[in-house]
Amino acid sequence: xxxxSLAEFVQMGGYGAFVFSVYIxxxxxxxxxxxxxxxxxxxxxxxxxxxQKREEREERVQS
Amino acid sequence: xxxxxHKFGSPxxxxxxxxxxxxxxxxxxxxxxxxxxxxxxxxxPGDYQQGDTVRIMxxxxxxxxxxxxxxxxxxxxxxxxxxWRIKLADVAVQAMAPIGxxxxxxxxxxxxxxxxxxWGTWWVWDARLTSTLVLFFLFVGIMALRSAMENRESAGRAxxxxxxxxxxxxxxxxxxxxxxxxxxxxxxxxxxxxPAMPAEMWLPLLVMVIGFYLFFFTVLIMRMQxxxxxxxxxxxxxxxxxxxxxxx
Numbered sequence: 001x002x003x004x005s006l007a008e009f010v011q012m013g014g015y016g017a018f019v020f021s022v023y024i025x026x027x028x029x030x031x032x033x034x035x036x037x038x039x040x041x042x043x044x045x046x047x048x049x050x051x052q053k054r055e056e057r058e059e060r061v062q063s
Numbered sequence: 064x065x066x067x068x069h070k071f072g073s074p075x076x077x078x079x080x081x082x083x084x085x086x087x088x089x090x091x092x093x094x095x096x097x098x099x100x101x102x103x104x105x106x107x108p109g110d111y112q113q114g115d116t117v118r119i120m121x122x123x124x125x126x127x128x129x130x131x132x133x134x135x136x137x138x139x140x141x142x143x144x145x146x147w148r149i150k151l152a153d154v155a156v157q158a159m160a161p162i163g164x165x166x167x168x169x170x171x172x173x174x175x176x177x178x179x180x181x182w183g184t185w186w187v188w189d190a191r192l193t194s195t196l197v198l199f200f201l202f203v204g205i206m207a208l209r210s211a212m213e214n215r216e217s218a219g220r221a222x223x224x225x226x227x228x229x230x231x232x233x234x235x236x237x238x239x240x241x242x243x244x245x246x247x248x249x250x251x252x253x254x255x256x257x258p259a260m261p262a263e264m265w266l267p268l269l270v271m272v273i274g275f276y277l278f279f280f281t282v283l284i285m286r287m288q289x290x291x292x293x294x295x296x297x298x299x300x301x302x303x304x305x306x307x308x309x310x311x
Contacts, residue, residue, distance in 0.1 A: 001105055009105070012115040018180050019118050022173045023100065026122045029169045030096070030278060033162060037285035044292050048305040 072149045074291045075300050081284045089281040095274030102267035110264075116180050121268055123173040125275035127195070130167040131233060133159055133279060134198060137205075138230045141223035151287075153219040154294070156226060157209060158286035162279060164202035171195060182246050190239035191247040194232055201229040215294075 003009040012019045103121030110117035137159040144152035174192070175185045186192065205222050212218035240249045258265040295301045 002108060003105065012118070013109065015114060015116045015180055018116060018176050019104075022119045022122050022176050023104070025172055025176075026126070026169060029165050033165055033278075033282045034285070036161075037282065037289045040289040041285075041292065044289065044296075045305060045308045048296060048302070049309040052302065052305060052309065 068149075072151050074151060074154070074295055075298075077151055078288055078291050081288060085281065085284055085288075088277060088284065092274060092277035092281045095270055095277060099267050099271035099274050102270065106263075107267050108261070108263050113181055116177060117264070119173055119177040120264075121271045123170060123177055124268060125271045126166055126170040126173060128272055129275045129279055130163065130170045130195070130198060131236060133163040133166060134201070134226075134229070135233060137163060138226045141226035144219060144223045145227065150294075153223070154287050154290050155283070156205075156219070156223060158283055158290055160202050160205045160209075160222075162282055162286065164199060164206065166275075166279070167195065167199040167202055171199060178246070187246055189245040189247065190243040191236065191245050194236040194239050197232050198229075198236060201225075201232060205229075 010016050010020075099121060103118055107118065107121070109115045137156055140152045140155040140159065143149055144156060171192075174195075178187075179185050205225055208225060209218045209222045212221060239245065240247050260268075292301055292304075
């Protein structure tokens with residue numbers, strides 16, 4: 001461990017704002033990259049389930 | 064060999080195999096990035112000149128390496144699509160562009176935040192930084208070009224051609240630090256030479272680079288799966304999946 005105390009860790013030798021902003025921005029970009037395709041997939045299934053149910057209903061009405 | 068390529072080059076087998084790989088890949092990506100970050104932030108030593116700002120390196124360097132090599136992978140997929148018309152390659156190009164754009168953005172922003180305390184400026188218009196900015200615009204341009212065209216077939220070909228032409232930018236980025244005067248230091252991490260830093264620093268850096276690659280393939284597969292579903296929504300196997308999704 002390179003740091004004696006939590007305060008020292010947060011300070012980062014006076015560069016805390018730079019170091020931690022890099023790690024926070026990186027986390028946001030990486031997590032965003034995971035969330036977007038998950039949402040896309042969920043939306044696709046929701047849309048398709050709706051479409052299938054609608055088509056089934058229409059078939060029943062016609063017959 | 065060709066039979067194998069055709070089998071896994073078509074959407075459904077790819078989807079099924081990737082579904083099996085994804086939990087492993089994402090798990091390994093998560094573990095390596097968490098371990099690498101903690102290692103870099105807490106246990107790696109500070110630099111004798113740069114102090115604790117050197118910890119920015121553990122995000123900046125992997126992001127920059129991945130930014131360039133993701134472009135190379137995208138251009139390779141684009142060439143495969145142009146030559147052999149493998150549709151899955153087009154799906155890969157489409158999926159890689161936004162990931163590459165976000166990673167290049169990350170490389171630029173982390174470099175900028177590192178530049179301020181070390182160089183005294185957020186940005187200089189030198190060769191390394193400018194050519195990386197061009198890389199970012201290439202990724203964004205490829206996304207914009209695709210979304211601007213109605214027909215998927217011609218959109219795929221146009222973006223693939225642009226992606227292949229853009230490869231010219233990669234050697235410019237790579238050699239910019241040797242060809243022109245720049246504030247940016249030359250590569251301290253190469254495949255062929257011993258790293259110019261102690262093992263306490265390059266080991267966590269290596270872990271982060273591996274983690275970023277694993278991450279890239281994880282989100283690439285996720286995006287490709289989503290894209291395959293929406294392209295193949297009329298096919299039998301996708302509606303089977305939708306039914307399973309709806310009724311458990």
